[in-house]
Amino acid sequence: MKKVISIVLILLVLSGLLYPVDAQEVKKPKSENTAILWSLGSTMIPVGLGYLKGNLLPVIPGIIIGPSVGHFYAEQWGRGIKSAAYRTIISGLGIALSYGMVEGAFRENRREPLVAGIVVIGATGTSLIISALYDIFTAPSSARKYNRPSIGNDKRPFIFNVELSAPLIPNSKIKLEVTPTAIHNILERELFSKGFVVVSEGDADYILRFLQSIDKNNRLIGFTLHIINSSTDKIIGVANFQSEHMEEIYITDIIKEFINQLCPNMK
Numbered sequence: 306m307k308k309v310i311s312i313v314l315i316l317l318v319l320s321g322l323l324y325p326v327d328a329q330e331v332k333k334p335k336s337e338n339t340a341i342l343w344s345l346g347s348t349m350i351p352v353g354l355g356y357l358k359g360n361l362l363p364v365i366p367g368i369i370i371g372p373s374v375g376h377f378y379a380e381q382w383g384r385g386i387k388s389a390a391y392r393t394i395i396s397g398l399g400i401a402l403s404y405g406m407v408e409g410a411f412r413e414n415r416r417e418p419l420v421a422g423i424v425v426i427g428a429t430g431t432s433l434i435i436s437a438l439y440d441i442f443t444a445p446s447s448a449r450k451y452n453r454p455s456i457g458n459d460k461r462p463f464i465f466n467v468e469l470s471a472p473l474i475p476n477s478k479i480k481l482e483v484t485p486t487a488i489h490n491i492l493e494r495e496l497f498s499k500g501f502v503v504v505s506e507g508d509a510d511y512i513l514r515f516l517q518s519i520d521k522n523n524r525l526i527g528f529t530l531h532i533i534n535s536s537t538d539k540i541i542g543v544a545n546f547q548s549e550h551m552e553e554i555y556i557t558d559i560i561k562e563f564i565n566q567l568c569p570n571m572k
Contacts, residue, residue: 334452335379337445344375344441369393372437375444379451388440392433399429469532469542473511478502480509480535488515488528491557495564509535530563 351367354360369392376385406422479501483489492513493503512535518527532542544563 335448337448340375340379340444340448341441342375343378344372344444347371347374348437348441365396368433368437369396372440376440376447379444379447381447381450384447385440388436392436395429395432395436399425399432403429468544471534471541473501473532473542476500476502477510478504478508479511479513480504481513481515483513483515485515485517488560491560492564495561499564511535511541 348367348371351363351371355362355364355367370389372392373385373389376382376388403422403425406425479496481489481492481503483492492515496503496513512531512533514531514533516529516531518529527546529546530542530544531540533539534541546559546563
């Protein structure tokens with residue numbers, strides 16, 4: 306039992322669960338490859354050691370906790386704990402049921418309980434293997450979720466900045482040169498909530514121009530917003546946002562943050 310506890314503690318330390326973390330420190334992005342390697346290594350190493358030594362003790366934490374380590378590395382604690390708890394419950398039920406059946410078969414000298422016990426053992430093992438493999442190969446998604454740009458007080462890094470050389474005049478008119486209809490509508494709604502007047506024709510005090518970035522597969526991976534002073538035709542503000550996983554980003558939240566930084570004193 307002491308060996309099992311020691312192995313569990315080692316896995317938790319390696320996953321970063323016991324690391325002291327400064328709450329104010331800006332966190333570095335998590336690697337998808339590292340996430341899957343943590344899950345794979347934390348599973349295969351204990352299982353391999355148990356196989357070589359003919360000892361099940363290292364196998365138990367390897368199967369139950371090992372696959373979750375990549376999710377712990379990505380700080381997706383709930384995700385990792387839930388799957389580890391699932392494997393713990395499945396293991397406990399499988400062992401209890403199969404033990405009772407096999408023990409009854411030998412006690413009563415009957416074949417049927419023995420066969421049923423073997424079936425339970427097989428079903429338990431299959432469930433554990435499927436759950437472990439699923440956790441291992443979905444660890445990169447937890448890293449992507451951690452790296453997803455977020456809004457508000459979250460300090461995770463993302464490439465998003467606003468530079469404004471002059472404050473915008475309250476209640477001024479803004480013309481939107483934004484092609485994607487959805488983004489146009491979001492910008493119009495958020496600007497209106499700040500007291501600006503969005504116009505499509507006629508004179509405007511400012512022009513907000515949207516420029517998108519796409520990769521070789523024609524996927525949106527970022528965008529730039531320019532604020533232009535109509536009277537001088539000069540760019541007075543620039544906002545940049547870049548992400549490799551734009552499809553996972555809540556564009557509405559990003560635009561809200563952009564508008565808030567653009568005019569922080571306007572309610």
